[in-house]
Structures are given as C-alpha cells and as structure tokens.
Amino acid sequence: MTTSTPAPTPAAAASAPDDPTRLALYETMQLCRTFEEAVLREYHADKGPGFDIGRGLIPGEMHLAAGQEPVAAGVCAHLTAEDAVTATHRPHHLAIAHGVDMRRMAAEIFGRATGLGHGRGGHMHLFDPATHFSCSGIIAEGLPPALGQAFAFQRRGTDRVAVAVTGEGAANQGAFHESLNLAALWQLPVIFVVEDNDWAISVHRQASTAVPSNADRAAAYGMPGTRIEDNDVEAVWAAAGEAVARARGGGGPSLIEVHTVRMWGHFEGDAQGYRDDLGEAAARDPLHRYRTRLLERGVLDDVRVRHVTEECEGLVAEAIAYAKDSPLPEPVTATSFVFA
Template structure:
C-alpha cells in the first residue's frame, strides 16, 4: 500500500470537502452502511435505556441500569478509520465506544447482552457498556480518561515483536489529550516506532468544558510534531476525509514507519450521558442540522451512488440486525447471584 504521509515533524490540517469523486462507489456505500448501522444501534439502545427509567429519571432502574454514553454524531470517525482495519487489528476505545465497536465488527448479540448485563455478554454481564472486551476483534474500552492509549502501545509492541503487519488504533477525546498518558504514549510510540494510529475525537465538549477553555492550542494534531510523527486534523466531521487520513496513517503503521495522530472535529449530538440536560451548550438548537448521516446521504444521492431503494434497503437491514440483537439480549439470562465473585481477581 502506498503511503503519502507528511514528513515526521510536520502537522497538517485538512478541511471538509464536498466528497471524493475518485473514491470507489462501493467504499462510499460501505461508509454509509457503517454509519447507518451505528446510528440505528444507538437509537435502539437509547429507546431501551429510557423505556423503564421512570417515574422521573432513576439511573439505577430498568433493563439497562447505570450510566449510558452514546456516540450519535461521531459515526464518521469510526467508519472512516475502521474501513482500513481487519479484526486482527486492535482498537482501544473510550467510554463512548459503541460506534467503534460496531465499525470494527464486534458481534452485536454479545455486545448488546453485555450492555444489558446478561450472562451471554462479552464479559458475562459484569462489565456493561463502558467495559466491552472482545478478544475475537481485539477490541477494548474503558471509562477511565485516556486509559486506552497505553494498552494500545502494548498491543502494538506485541504485534511488532511477532513481526506481523497488525496495528493498534487508540481512540480518545479532545479533553483526554491533556492527560499525561496521551503525551507519554505518543512519546514512547514514536521512540519505539510502534505500529499504532492515535485518534482524537474532538466533539467540542469534555463533559461540560469547552475545548478552547481547557486546551491551549486549537488543534491537538499540532502536538504530533513535538514527537516527530505526522499529525492531521479533519474538519467538518467529513467521513471521506477521515477515510483518506486513516488510509495514510494505517499504511505508515503497517509499513513499519511508526505512529501517526489524527484528530477529527466531530459532533456529539446527544448529552455527555443520558440524563444530561446540556444546559451548558449554547449551540444545542443548531446541532440537528449538522447530523453527518443525512448530509452524507444527500452527497451520495447527488453523486448517483445511492437511490431511494438502496437507502431503504440499507436502513431495513440495519434495523433487522439491531432488533435481533436487542431481542437476544432481552431473552438471555441474568447472571446467577451465586457467581458474583467469579471471574474476578482475588
């Protein structure tokens, strides 16, 4: 695979485009399908999460108790990056992980069962939605900020020692880019020339803190130059620009040339967590008009890549897969209380 990465000490900035006329139509449809499947999944989880939280809103009640962080609006990041990966590659995601889990090919049945706390889940129902661990797809996530970066280095180091072309992708948010683990990971990955791609999802809000209040520079991609690796920022939540940037970064990692950093200016359409009133967001009323899925659908329709029949078929297929996974989870048994101390360290 040819790589067109910038020089190791440069930092580039990409802006959104009207689309890649030269991108294969099958690839463009694949990106759209992934985004639709992810959104369909999140909408179903949203529905089931709120179905029995009342009266009022009791976070501990219902089929899906506890916190819930959904990724609607951030689908272009996962779709564009994971289009270049196989399930032999590793992905470490954040506390908002579902779009990357879906895009990376995780089994929807076992993933949903885990979110519902069922015995058939990935972690036998012990972990919930922020702790999805799947050896079959080398996927993991965590509720700890920037936690996924150091483990990704370990996986990348193992891949390089085995002399494979597998790579690791480490995802975090723009707020987590101010954590020490972020900088330590970039430094070590660069020093050891590890096959890892660092991804920063800039959705403007570190919970309720705006990025320009918390971060000293406009683009975290500029920080890559401090570690001698390529950095690239994608504006406008552009899935095809993400796809192009990820292609360069993944090719560089697979070729043994070391890590890259991609930051995507994306969009968190819903609250930081379900139940978040979002009173801190002055732009909240304008959010729906920036939804990346109808925007990309219009682009593909205008290009003649999609028509009404194709859109209906893609949506119906996504809905069928998701509802089947929801039904599987609901029909799966809860863990036996007698096994509460099983599968834990002592």
Template sequence: MTTEAASTSIPQQSRRGEVPEAAVRLGLYRTMVLSRTYEEAILREYHADKGPGFDIGKGLVPGEMHLSAGQEPVAAGVCAHLTTDDAVTATHRPHHLAVAHGVDLRKMTAEIFGRETGLGRGRGGHMHLFDPATHFSCSGIIAEGYPPALGQAFAFQRRGTDRIAVAVTGEGAANQGAFHESLNLAARWSLPVVFVVEDNDWGISVPRDAATAIGSNADRAAAYGIPGERVENDVEAVYDAARRAVARARAGDGPSLIEVHTLRMWGHFEGDAQGYRTDLADVAERDPIPRYEEVLRKAGVLDDEKVAQAKADASRRVEDAVEFARSSAIPDPADATAYVFTEGALR
C-alpha cells in the same frame, strides 16, 4: 493476518485525496447507518423504564449510558482500513467503534444489558466492553486506552506482523499525562499504532477552548516527531487520513496522530439536560449521516432503494441483538465474584 474486513468488505484506495470508489462509499454509509440504528435502539431500551422521574439505577439497562450519535464518521472512516486482527482501544463512548470494528452485536448488547451471554458475562457493562475475537476494548477511565494500545502494538512489532493498534480518545484526554507518555514512547520505539482524538467540542460540560491551550491536538504530534492531521467530521476525509496513517504503521514507519473535529449530538450521558451547551440549535443540521446521504445521492451512489435497504438491514440486525439480550439470563448473584478472582490457592 486475515483479509476479511471488520464490518463490511470495503476496497481500499491508494492515492491521496481521490474520491473513493462507489463500493467504498456505500460501505462507509452502511456502517454509519448501522451504528446510528444501534444507538437509537439502545436509547429506546435505556429510557423505556427509567420512570417515574429518571432513576439511573432502574430498568433493563441500569447505570450510565454514553452514546456517540454524530461521531460515526470517525469509526467508519478509520475501521474501514482494519481487520479483526488489528486492535482497537476506545473510550467510555464506544459503541460506534465497536460496531465498525465488527464486535458481535448480540454479545455486545447482552453485555450492555448486564446478561450472562455478554462479552464479559454481564460484568462490565457498556463502558467496559472487551472482545478478544476482534481485539477490541474500551474503558471508563480517561486516556486509559492509549497505554494498552502501545502494548498491543509492541507485541505485533516483536512478532514481525503487519498488524497495528488504533487508540481512540477524546480531546479532553489529550491533556492527560497518559496521552503524552504514549505518544513519546510510540515515537521512540516506532510502534505500529494510530492515535485518534475525537474532538466533539465538549469535555463533559466544559467547552474545549476553556480547557485546552492549543487549537489543534494534531499539532502536538510534531513535538514527538510524528505526523499529525486534523480533519472535519466528514467520513471520506477521515477515511483518507486514516489510510495514510494505517499504511505508515503497517509499513513499520511508526505512529501517526489524527484528530477529528466531530459532533456529539446527544448529551454527555443519558439524562444530561445539556443546559451548558450553546450549540444545540445547530446540532441537527450538522448530523453527518443525512449530509453524507445527500452527497452520495448526488454522486449516483445512493437512491431510495439503497437507502431503504441499508436501513432495513441495520434494523434487522439491531433488533435481533436486542431480542437476544432481552431473552438472555441475568447473572446469578451467587456468582458475583466469578471471573474476578482466581480459584484455588494463590502462589
């Protein structure tokens, strides 16, 4: 197992509920800023040439786009405890988790742009990122990431390592069979996996309370005899809950479930008019990044210079990745079936 943190070197705490060290808090903040800066750049590039009108098939980034602004505390708080030897499976809204887990920004951006230098040589796009170097994957299929995470956790367990898998999905997926089947099997085999549910209040356009019979999906953990915890969209609360769950998994004590009541600041997809949302007026004031920045300023962890430096560093890395993607080759249509089918006769 490597000792290098996935995105930022962040010392870990050992006692429940204590305020993290300044270095930890600064690392969490920088990870969230990098994630937001990245998504703002993707938003800019995605919409730059979709007109006139809005043609989802046009432009540098064709197809759907699901952005995770507002959900950064989940990724930063959980991934701070992981290394690139640990596995993460994410949803169709994956960028914050990929950034926090250390996926190469250049290769990820090239994949989003559909370029040959991308993680999947431009074949997968933003909903199907796959990075063997960091054991990261995601899918556009609801709850799809839970069963593969069990397979990874099972392999880690059989090899006698302390590596773990983290499986992330949305609150709507907690009503899928794959969710319950995965919790049951993970508990039965005491697998080293942490299940994370991102509850952003909306399953596309359906309010959570209209679709889910229970107030907290964390309560469902009890049915499988594992710990369950629900926290709000506070990065230090997520960090603390994840610390306990990750430690339990690494020690061989089995799975845990964390539900984070988070926030989807933008549409379900880009182009979503969000006419169904009754909470839009309150979204801006619930933005977790300026909220956390204020906390850290009051604690003396942040000042104007450190804030400016974090934003400048993030902008430099992101714009470098965008330029790399823009200048990369588009796949040759003649190679459309390459990396899809095996070459030669099948036996």
C-alpha cells in the same frame, strides 16, 4: 452486512474512496446510528417515574456517540479483526465498525450472562478478544494498552496495527503525552485518533486546551498530525488509510484528530444547559449529510436507502431481542470471571 464476521478487508490508501467503499462507509454509519437509537429507546423506556438512573433493563450511566460515526467508519474500514482498537467510554460506534459481535455487545449492555463480559462490565467496559477490541470508563486509559499491543505486534514481526481512540479532553491527560512519546521513541505501529466533539463533559475545548488543534501536538513527538474538519467520513477514510499504511510499513505512529459532533448529551439525562451549540447539532448530523451527498452523486437512490435502513433495523432488532432473552448472571457466579 453482518455483525459477527471480521471487520472489512483493508482498503488501499487513496485520496478518495470508490463508490463501493462509499456505500460501505454509509452502511457502517447507518448501522451504528440504528443501534444507538435502539439503545436510547430501551434505556429510557423504564427509567420513570422521574429519571432514576438505577432503574430499568439498562441500569447505570449511558454514553452514546450519535454524530461521531464518521470516525468509526472511516478508520475501521482499513482494519481487520487481527488489528487492535481501544476506545473510550463512548464506544459502541467503534465496536460495531470494528466487527464486534453486536448481539453479545447488546447482551453486555443489558447486563446479561451472554454478554462480552458475562454481564460484568456494562457498556463502558466492552472486551472482545476475537477482534482485539476494548474500552474503558477511565479517561485516556486506552492509550497505554494500545502501545502494548503495538509493541507485541512489532516484536512478533507482523504488520498488524493498534488504533487508540480518545477524546479531545483526554489529550490534556499525562497518559496521552506519555503514550505519544513512547510510541514515537520505539516507532510503534499505532494510530492515535482524537474525537474532538468540542465538549469534555461540560467544558469547551477552548476553555481547557492551549492549542486550537491537538493534531499540532504530534510534531512535538516527531510524528505526522492531521486534523479533519467538518466530520467528513471520506476525509477520515483517506487520512486513516495513509496512517495505517505507514504503520503497517514500519513507519511508526501517526495522530489524526477529527472535528466531530456530539449530537446528544454527555450521558443520558444530561440537560446540556452548558451548550451554546445545541441548536446547531442536528444540522451537523453527519449521517444525514452523507446520505444527501451520496444521493446527489448517484451512489445511493431511495430504494437502496430503504434497503440499508431495513437491513440495519433487522440486525439491531435481533441483537436487542437476543439481549432481552438472555439470562441474568446467577448470584452464585458473582466472583466468577473477575480474575484470570
């Protein structure tokens, strides 16, 4: 397991992964969770007294994706570093699964000069040309750039694909519908992935969306639409394998919606008083559920679990130490790297 090499070799589309693939999916999920737990600790370590969002080694807002790891692991297992991924303001799990250098990502989160954006962007604006990864704090912003990348891949005659990940709240934005329409019209090699964690900040999907599943909206644009229930990483893997194979083969776009869970707040400091499902979130932890499932199947044993956990902890500790040891940007460089 590394964080500086290209993303995993694409797996062939199939109905169920083999045991080595299951283990790889688990390892990716564990690494994503370990990284976010470390960021959570570092973020809250020096926010007091009280809770001052501007204080500490990681100032500003922080959006973490604990519970949504099956989306990242299942989709990115079929991609290489030559494929493109655009993510949301909750991007760390997707960046890690797609092979973004975790040390440079951590440095960017800490606002250091060695970060992906030289410390300018922070955790919501991660850009990595080496893996064609980007994200944004603007809702639904990542969909049009994914179309542009897919258009370029198509025009160049390659079999590369673009994946645009967004939330269920963003599926009500104009950019979502415009992007699906154009992708279908031009038969672009793009896969739209909707992370449905039930809550668009504090508004439940049922109070904001006219249809029970955004996957149903795919039919309006002449593309396949699939909804994955139960946050099932293997089901995500299977659906993503079909969609990626379709896109690589010139079959055009697809839409996958995954009913996932946001285990923590919309942002750190969110009291979550609006949630009536908060007590159930821990019980829906996909990492714990998948670990139990693999233990029962004999894919994992206690020794392997401990080994994976220790390896992930070591990689994350190295990334956090790298970030802390990196210099802050010099004030005289404030206008550098802003425009090309």
